[in-house]
Amino acid sequence: MMVHPTIATIERRASANLFDASQSVSDSEIEHLVRLATRAPTAYNLQNWRFIAVRSPEAKGRLRALAHGQFKVEQAAVTFVICGALPNAATLPDRLKPCVEGGYMPAGMPSAWQAAARARYGDPRIARDEAVRSAALGAATLIFAAEGLGFASGPMGGFDADGVAREFALEPDELPVMLVAVGRPAPGNWPQKPRRPLAEVLEFS
Amino acid sequence: MMVHPTIATIERRASANLFDASQSVSDSEIEHLVRLATRAPTAYNLQNWRFIAVRSPEAKGRLRALAHGQFKVEQAAVTFVICGALPNAATLPDRLKPCVEGGYMPAGMPSAWQAAARARYGDPRIARDEAVRSAALGAATLIFAAEGLGFASGPMGGFDADGVAREFALEPDELPVMLVAVGRPAPGNWPQKPRRPLAEVLEFS
Numbered sequence: 001m002m003v004h005p006t007i008a009t010i011e012r013r014a015s016a017n018l019f020d021a022s023q024s025v026s027d028s029e030i031e032h033l034v035r036l037a038t039r040a041p042t043a044y045n046l047q048n049w050r051f052i053a054v055r056s057p058e059a060k061g062r063l064r065a066l067a068h069g070q071f072k073v074e075q076a077a078v079t080f081v082i083c084g085a086l087p088n089a090a091t092l093p094d095r096l097k098p099c100v101e102g103g104y105m106p107a108g109m110p111s112a113w114q115a116a117a118r119a120r121y122g123d124p125r126i127a128r129d130e131a132v133r134s135a136a137l138g139a140a141t142l143i144f145a146a147e148g149l150g151f152a153s154g155p156m157g158g159f160d161a162d163g164v165a166r167e168f169a170l171e172p173d174e175l176p177v178m179l180v181a182v183g184r185p186a187p188g189n190w191p192q193k194p195r196r197p198l199a200e201v202l203e204f205s
Numbered sequence: 206m207m208v209h210p211t212i213a214t215i216e217r218r219a220s221a222n223l224f225d226a227s228q229s230v231s232d233s234e235i236e237h238l239v240r241l242a243t244r245a246p247t248a249y250n251l252q253n254w255r256f257i258a259v260r261s262p263e264a265k266g267r268l269r270a271l272a273h274g275q276f277k278v279e280q281a282a283v284t285f286v287i288c289g290a291l292p293n294a295a296t297l298p299d300r301l302k303p304c305v306e307g308g309y310m311p312a313g314m315p316s317a318w319q320a321a322a323r324a325r326y327g328d329p330r331i332a333r334d335e336a337v338r339s340a341a342l343g344a345a346t347l348i349f350a351a352e353g354l355g356f357a358s359g360p361m362g363g364f365d366a367d368g369v370a371r372e373f374a375l376e377p378d379e380l381p382v383m384l385v386a387v388g389r390p391a392p393g394n395w396p397q398k399p400r401r402p403l404a405e406v407l408e409f410s
Contacts, residue, residue, distance in 0.1 A: 005210035006353030007241065010346060015246050027409065034407045036212065038400045040345060041220050043362040045398045052408045059410040098399035105395070120363060128330075132337045133362065133382065140245060140345030141215060148211030157248040157338065158325060168410060177338065190310070193250045194303035195243045202239045203257045204232065205264040205373060 009147050014192035016152035016185045017072055023184035025077035025151065030055070033182065034080075036145035040137040043087070043130055044113050045095050049138045052081040052168055062167050067159040067179060076154065076181035081164060082139045083174040084131030089117035128175070135177035142180055152185035214352050219397035221357035221390045222277055228389035230282035230356065235260070238387065239285075241350035245342040248292070248335055249318050250300050254343045257286040257373055267372050272364040272384060281359065281386035286369060287344045289336030291378040294322035333380070340382035347385055357390035 003011075025033075030053045042048060054063050055078040063081070064073035073079045092114040099105035121127040139155060146153040156179040164176040208216075230238075235258045247253060259268050260283040268286070269278035278284045297319040304310035326332040344360060351358040361384040369381040 004353040004355075006214040006349055009211040010241050010244050010350055010353070013244065030409070031403060031407065035400075035403060036215050038403075038406060039215050039218065039397065041348070041360050047401050047406070050406050050408065052410050054410045056410060095401070096398070099395070102396070102399070116363070125333075128334075129337050129382075130362065132334050133341045136338045136341035137345045140342045141349075143246070144211055144346075144349055145215055148209040148215070150209075155246050157335065158321070177334075190304070191307070192244070193301070194307070195240075196252050196300070198236060198240060198243075201243060201252070201255050202236065203255065204235070205257050205259045205261060 009144060013143065013147050014189065016154045016181070016189045018186040018189050019072055019076040019152065019154070019181065019183040020186045021075045023077060025055070025183060029149065030078055033142055033145050033149065037138045037142035040141035042134045042137065044092055044117050046087050046091065046117070046130070046134065047095060048085040048087050048131060048134045050083045050085065050174060051138070052083065054079045054081060063164070063179070066163040066167060067156060070156065072154045072181045073179070075183070075186070077183035079179055079181045080142060081168055081176050082135045082142070082178045082180060083170055084133070084135030084177045085171070086127045086173040087117060087121045087130050088173070089114045089121065092117060131175050132177050135175070139178045139180055146182045151182050152189070154181040155179070156181070214349060218348065218352050219394065221359045221386070221394045223391040223394050224277055224281040224357065224359070224386065224388040225391045226280045228282055230260070230388060234354065235283055238347055238350050238354065242343045242347035245346035247339045247342065249297055249322050250304070251292050251296065251322070251335070251339065252300060253290040253292050253336060253339045255288045255290065255379060256343070257288070259284045259286060268369070268384070271368040271372060272361055275361065277359045277386045278384070280388070280391070282388035284384055284386045285347060286373055286381050287340045287347070287383045287385060288375055288379040289340030289382045290376070291332045292322060292326045292335050293378070294319045294326065297322060336380050337382050340380070344383045344385055351387045356387050357394070359386040360384070361386070
């Protein structure tokens, strides 16, 4: 049976640690990657995220210092700071307007979703969870987009979040959720790490 | 230029709301989907997740009641409850053993990563963020895997998390992070919702 290339991409992808520092990623390729990343789903179509493409030597140096000095932040052509924003229900009429104009979403739905979102995110923990969830969905999509465009990627969760927020002037409602280095791989990367047995992670109900 | 099929998958995918209730997904297809979902990256290779495949009529009924009565929970062949677990650094030697045995990870690295993870997740907010992040990365990968296998998917973030934890006997360290309905689509689904302009979500640094 022929395996769909998307399945092959998922099976093949591995987190890269070593990048070829001589290879760049153009600004238009960065734009393409972020356009694709934002195709990820978000609750209520909030799109509560922002992507900072760190690719100048100066900015990479600052980011690397905030990421335990990890080499890949400087070696990769670009490292994305993927931010999630605390959901703001007031943005929904604007986010959903094209769906109403497109003729498929009923005209009263944006205000109903806005009321539901306002109630749901009144709990600050739920609001923070949503910022992390949206940014992680966007990060995963960016990672697969990079793979599809022939780049390697190296996701990072461990960094000085307060430092990144300060150095890269995040808004007060934004959290830096992940860093993802993207570029051409150098030789010597590890293979995909083995996964747990399925019986440990899957339950039928 | 030929577009890589993975890019086409990302561009085409839309959140489905309507499923063909006459179409099933076999247990071996469910296993395939979860095997693929667990190819997603996690911090330290923690793999701190679990997937509950809700596909019996009885379990679907219970889950639907906890998800604002959304029809798709019953109409789709299977709805996955994707759980993130609070990271447990003590699991790392076991998770990383195959990498050491594979000859690429230095023998001392699992204990170093364990110490780093223990320090990092001492803050309960950071630990919870990691549970949400890992589960969301797994959910995104499941969604693209479903697309690659010819299924539609409908992610849901709004549900009674305490109720799901109780009804589906989650462990005390597990959070239900997302529900993802998977099956064959019925006619009438909406197109992918339009995305925000790139200038609002991308910054170069």
